[in-house]
Amino acid sequence: MNRTPNAYLSLFFPLLLLGCSKADSHSHVPIKQEIKVFSGEYPINVLCTTGQVAEMVRRIGGEHLQVTALMDHSVDPHLFKPLFDDVAKLSQADIIFYNGLHLEGRMADMFVQRARKKPTYAVTEGLVARKDKRLREPPEFAGMYDPHVWHDVLLWSDCVQDVADVLGKLDPPHAKEYDENAHRYREELAKLHQHCRDEIATIPEQSRVLITAHDAFGYFGKAYDIEVFGLKGISSEEEIDLAHQEEVQQMIMERKIPAVFVESTINSRAIEALIEPCVAAGWDLQNGGELYSDALGVAGSDASTYTGMIRHNVKTIVEALAPAAE
Numbered sequence: 058m059n060r061t062p063n064a065y066l067s068l069f070f071p072l073l074l075l076g077c078s079k080a081d082s083h084s085h086v087p088i089k090q091e092i093k094v095f096s097g098e099y100p101i102n103v104l105c106t107t108g109q110v111a112e113m114v115r116r117i118g119g120e121h122l123q124v125t126a127l128m129d130h131s132v133d134p135h136l137f138k139p140l141f142d143d144v145a146k147l148s149q150a151d152i153i154f155y156n157g158l159h160l161e162g163r164m165a166d167m168f169v170q171r172a173r174k175k176p177t178y179a180v181t182e183g184l185v186a187r188k189d190k191r192l193r194e195p196p197e198f199a200g201m202y203d204p205h206v207w208h209d210v211l212l213w214s215d216c217v218q219d220v221a222d223v224l225g226k227l228d229p230p231h232a233k234e235y236d237e238n239a240h241r242y243r244e245e246l247a248k249l250h251q252h253c254r255d256e257i258a259t260i261p262e263q264s265r266v267l268i269t270a271h272d273a274f275g276y277f278g279k280a281y282d283i284e285v286f287g288l289k290g291i292s293s294e295e296e297i298d299l300a301h302q303e304e305v306q307q308m309i310m311e312r313k314i315p316a317v318f319v320e321s322t323i324n325s326r327a328i329e330a331l332i333e334p335c336v337a338a339g340w341d342l343q344n345g346g347e348l349y350s351d352a353l354g355v356a357g358s359d360a361s362t363y364t365g366m367i368r369h370n371v372k373t374i375v376e377a378l379a380p381a382a383e
Contacts, residue, residue, distance in 0.1 A: 127146065147167065152176040181206055205275065208367075214246040253277075261379070268318065273350035316345030318373070320351070
């Protein structure tokens, strides 16, 4: 690919050190990267990690980008390990977008290496750089931020603008178009955010409790006023703490929580193991349905887009928890 000389842009990217394992600090050691303005043939070849990142970039870039996602609907990004073909796709891309905040932990070193050769951007980097107060830093995650930011729609919307700014610097002739596309998408997300607030508010306060296999919905709970409990921690790699599970079981029965939820990319056994003792103890705890925590739904499903995924989750949660008011 041809490049225009002396047309450099300075972008800063995080150095991901330890993946989804525990770390001593969430502080960044940035890699300063000199990136030439794109001068190759369109569409620009963009590689994204997750489906939600890919959709964001696709909505902003339109016809000027060819966007590919490494991970499909069945992939848990915490556990994803790239194969030979995935490495080839990373090498061929003109620019790489990933979630960051250690979500794609097993790819950490690879992102650092790619960032020395081509633009490799964490869509959450702007949130960290601005020290956004909405970023969650759970004490059990040992000084790192919770990476599941897309479950707060307005927080994800801010990432949309950051990506538009990066694309505009990489491809100045279309910068205005990227910004306009981002503006339209953010208007759509503002409406989605209000939809979430309105719907979750219909659940009686005493039943407004979301229990899933791992702690992926912390941002959702904070944004939409619902208590959240995960049997595992932030990363799905963590083992279940049996003492914590027993505490959750007791809380469910005491508060008469009607349902708990499975996640699309995580084995349902953990939730089944939570339901069984509650039923045995006399509380008819139900499986409230499947939520999409770390990945979009299969193509053609109601959760195959980011907006669809959020709407599906809200609908499933409300339908399972609201009957407690009756």
